[in-house]
Amino acid sequence: MRDHGGDLDRAMAQYGEGDWLDLSTGINARSYPFPDLPARAWTALPTGAELAALIAAARAAYGAGEGVDCVPLAGAQAAIQLVPRLGTPEEARVVGPTYNEHAGSLQAQGWRVTQVDDIPGLKGAPLAVVVNPNNPDGRFWTPEELIDLAHHVGLLVVDESFADPVPEYSMVRYLDRLPEGVRIVVLRSFGKFYGLAGVRLGFALGARALIDPMRRMAGPWAVSGPAIAAGCRALADQAWQRAMIAQLARDAVRMDALAEKAGWTLVGGTVLFRTYDTGDAAAAQDRLAAARIWTRRFPYSDGWLRLGLPGPEADWARLETALVPSFSRA
Structure with a gap:
């Protein structure tokens, strides 16, 4: 454990x-004050329209451009567990010390994980992970620094679980401006900032070629009706x-x-x-x-x-x- x-x-x-x-x-x-939810949020499987409304709310809240795909998941943790399956296991590097589930999930899927002290140590990695702002020391890197880094790695995963209070550091609004061949996936947590961790809701955002496989791996009904309803309400409450x-x-x-x-x-x-x-x-x-x-x-x-x-x-x-x-x- x-x-x-x-x-x-x-x-x-x-x-x-x-x-x-x-x-x-x-x-x-x-x-966030938990809203009164419609009965069907508890009694019926989520519809495509309801899921689309949640995606639209998340895209608007995080500043995603038109070319950015988004998949809701059962917390950022669910996204962390899918990331290792986006490529063939080889070497992954993680800036640390940081949230240990990144290395743990990668190792569980056969990746060799190396912890580095700062983002220059990530260059050359087939898969690189940065938590931004970092947990537990609060270090952060600018979008410009991360975009430059992404030119030198196979896939850059940016975990923005604590980025809601500092939207200026978020990579999401840059994702549809990346040059061809630059691959970045951004992970977002809903439960931390909104204080509703028990809802189990998070998102992965990036190019469709990266997000579509995560959507398929997550399967149907990856998030619950109550999570969809609560997320739509809170994400729109500016x-x-x-x-x-x-x-x-x-x-x-x-x-x-x-x-x-x-x-x-x-x-x-x-x-x-x-x-x-x-x-x-x-x-x-x-x-x-x-x-x-x-x-x-x-x-x-x-x-x-x-x-x-x-x-x-x-x-x-x-x-x-x-x-x-x-x-x-x-």
């Missing part, structure tokens, strides 16, 4: 049950999106100030998660777990700890009390 955030079962097995505050993921705690981006930016500043009081140093992150060098991640996680607050450690770092951002004020107060006890008494 590859380690992930959201592993609350492990937290409870190690520290006991209770009213846990799970900050171990980058899922928005200020979720007012909510703008307000949430502003709110998350304020929350990230607030989290960084709190971490500074605790003596932690910012490694990086996005407005959906922050990663800090705590000096001793095991001790820091233990201290917060004693207050039933779960966080994300990484096997490759003794110091790094990642936290999602709390939503309700009660959760912020709970984190402040556990993290900086003197702060709560001030």
